[in-house]
Amino acid sequence: MRAVVITDFHTEPSLADLPVPEPGPGEVLVKIAAAGVNPFDWKVIEGAMRDSVHHEFPLVLGSDGSGIVVASGEPELTDPRFEPGERVFGQFMDVERGRGSYAEYAVVKAAKLARIPEKLDFPTAAALPTAGAAAHDFVEGTGAGPGQCLLVNGASGGVGQATVQLAAGQGIRVIATADPDTGDLLRELGAVEIVDFTAGPTAEQVRAAHPDGIDAVIDLVSTPEQIDEIASLLKPNGAIVSANGAVDRERFAARGLRGSNLYANARPATLASLADAVQRGQLRLRIDYEAPLEEAADALARLKAGKSRGKTVLTVES
Numbered sequence: 001m002r003a004v005v006i007t008d009f010h011t012e013p014s015l016a017d018l019p020v021p022e023p024g025p026g027e028v029l030v031k032i033a034a035a036g037v038n039p040f041d042w043k044v045i046e047g048a049m050r051d052s053v054h055h056e057f058p059l060v061l062g063s064d065g066s067g068i069v070v071a072s073g074e075p076e077l078t079d080p081r082f083e084p085g086e087r088v089f090g091q092f093m094d095v096e097r098g099r100g101s102y103a104e105y106a107v108v109k110a111a112k113l114a115r116i117p118e119k120l121d122f123p124t125a126a127a128l129p130t131a132g133a134a135a136h137d138f139v140e141g142t143g144a145g146p147g148q149c150l151l152v153n154g155a156s157g158g159v160g161q162a163t164v165q166l167a168a169g170q171g172i173r174v175i176a177t178a179d180p181d182t183g184d185l186l187r188e189l190g191a192v193e194i195v196d197f198t199a200g201p202t203a204e205q206v207r208a209a210h211p212d213g214i215d216a217v218i219d220l221v222s223t224p225e226q227i228d229e230i231a232s233l234l235k236p237n238g239a240i241v242s243a244n245g246a247v248d249r250e251r252f253a254a255r256g257l258r259g260s261n262l263y264a265n266a267r268p269a270t271l272a273s274l275a276d277a278v279q280r281g282q283l284r285l286r287i288d289y290e291a292p293l294e295e296a297a298d299a300l301a302r303l304k305a306g307k308s309r310g311k312t313v314l315t316v317e318s
């Protein structure tokens with residue numbers, strides 16, 4: 001089968017011909033129809049997890065994917081049980097075994113997958129797991145409620161757009177960062193205020209509009225060096241969630257703030273509720289860039305270079 005692999009950290013992703021993997025007990029083999037691309041995929045290439053977990057090379061890239069179940073390892077031991085032909089989606093990455101979703105076929109634990117509802121197409125389902133689960137977990141992680149004021153820093157990208165919609169859907173007043181071209185879209189998605197992050201420092205602009213502070217922040221862009229400035233916008237006991245491990249929890253607690261670093265957990269129940277929200281029109285996933293599997297390296301480079309205004313998806317034809 002064709003798969004996009006790296007042969008070591010910091011190597012260029014390339015197309016390889018690999019044997020179709022065989023599912024073990026509790027696992028299913030999925031014929032991939034589409035693979036979602038996330039910043040984490042290029043971070044894996046750069047060794048983001050090299051100190052914490054073994055990586056098996058050649059390593060098939062990609063976390064998110066959607067496709068059709070082909071076989072189960074030991075069907076009687078597989079829970080939940082998927083029949084051949086069922087449409088499924090979820091997170092496929094398993095770096096310890098060199099497994100990922102940028103391939104014609106992928107093996108994954110059945111317990112990590114959810115069924116794709118009838119009205120969802122494969123590219124949309126492949127775009128959903130990481131960005132959708134992150135948005136879901138981050139909004140929940142702030143503890144923000146109706147009427148409270150939440151800044152989404154980095155709202156113009158894949159996770160940000162989903163975060164704005166899930167928060168606004170809960171009655172939270174969302175301030176979203178955007179460039180001049182994306183502000184209207186984010187208002188449509190539910191943001192009540194837009195901060196043009198290209199016009200000047202976000203913190204200064206938010207402070208001018210909210211001198212008494214805001215209740216919560218979901219930060220998708222700040223480094224540990226940058227996050228203090230954004231956290232200074234919070235009221236006492238305000239909550240800040242970082243997507244990039246930028247929060248020093250104890251230091252923030254000493255300042256009377258609730259800080260956390262969260263990592264998306266695309267549980268099947270979360271995936272099912274996100275897919276349902278998409279199907280009902282309550283969550284819009286904007287696919288910003290679609291390319292064939294063969295162009296994965298370019299798609300990753302494009303995402304890394306910035307200007308993402310939604311999700312990137314690879315389509316897999318076989």
Ligand SMILES: NC(=O)c1ccc[n+]([C@@H]2O[C@H](COP(=O)([O-])OP(=O)(O)OC[C@H]3O[C@@H](n4cnc5c(N)ncnc54)[C@H](OP(=O)(O)O)[C@@H]3O)[C@@H](O)[C@H]2O)c1
Nearest residue numbers: 039134154156157158159177197243262263264306307308
């Ligand atoms: N912890 C987790 O579980 C988890 C899960 C998913 C994602 N993440 C992380 O969350 C981040 C966002 O992911 P994503 O998929 O949404 O990425 P993305 O699609 O690339 O979006 C990032 C967005 O942030 C904007 N941006 C960059 N600098 C900014 C700034 N200073 N102020 C405001 N906006 C800025 C970018 O615009 P420009 O390109 O114009 O700069 C882009 O629109 C990534 O770092 C990713 O690794 C973490």
